[in-house]
Amino acid sequence: MITKMDFYRCFFEQLARRGFDVKRSTSSDYLADIYYKNQLIAFYTKADTVERNPFVEVKDKVFNLVEETARKTAVESGICTECPYTDKEERLKNGSVKLAEYNGVMLSCKLHHLFGYVFSTYRMAPESEQPLQRQFFYNKEAASQDFAIRSGLVDERALFTETELMVLHSNLVKLTMLDNNLSNDDMLSVGRMIEKIEDIVPELQGRDYDFDFEDEFKQDMEIGG
Numbered sequence: 001m002i003t004k005m006d007f008y009r010c011f012f013e014q015l016a017r018r019g020f021d022v023k024r025s026t027s028s029d030y031l032a033d034i035y036y037k038n039q040l041i042a043f044y045t046k047a048d049t050v051e052r053n054p055f056v057e058v059k060d061k062v063f064n065l066v067e068e069t070a071r072k073t074a075v076e077s078g079i080c081t082e083c084p085y086t087d088k089e090e091r092l093k094n095g096s097v098k099l100a101e102y103n104g105v106m107l108s109c110k111l112h113h114l115f116g117y118v119f120s121t122y123r124m125a126p127e128s129e130q131p132l133q134r135q136f137f138y139n140k141e142a143a144s145q146d147f148a149i150r151s152g153l154v155d156e157r158a159l160f161t162e163t164e165l166m167v168l169h170s171n172l173v174k175l176t177m178l179d180n181n182l183s184n185d186d187m188l189s190v191g192r193m194i195e196k197i198e199d200i201v202p203e204l205q206g207r208d209y210d211f212d213f214e215d216e217f218k219q220d221m222e223i224g225g
Helices: 004-017 060-076 140-151 162-178 184-200 218-224
Strands: 020-024 030-036 039-045 050-052 097-102 105-112 116-124 131-137
Touching: 004 020, 004 030, 004 060, 039 060, 050 060, 097 140, 105 140, 116 140, 131 140, 162 184
Parallel strands: none
Antiparallel strands: 020 030, 030 039, 039 050, 097 105, 105 116, 116 131
């Protein structure tokens, strides 16, 4: 889960599969109106809670299904459910826990009732001590990387984007399939690099690769007769 929009998309799609109808709310107080059998039974609030419609009777099991779907979708979206701090870390005024601070940049974390441990990176305004340019993350690794870049601990130019890693992974896999001149040591090194990339981008694990031998070596085959 990268942003709340990722969650909303998955959550509302899951509700639709379960027989609910989700529409953009006509009220500025809510994000969405949730219908069941043409009745407006609940609202999804901007605080990421599900609120009953007090004017419509609905069975508890139906309303509970909405809440259970929200929790299940959040977990499946990849939120952080493991506490990333201990009692020793500093508690901030807003209820967050300070995980790290360097070069004027703060990395903090706060437990959310639905999204687990939510991270944020920001700079503090010297005069007002208010957060500036705050960025929220629902994944510890993404938050840590952003903190390292914003604080200057690492040079962003030395990092690969996910797209770049996927391209690199594809070419490394192709290298192991095509280059018969690779030594055993080089093959092992390439294998370790592939594993590292798959640890960072898990969806690459077990990926099927469509490799067309004739298309790849068509020119050589024509030359060789």
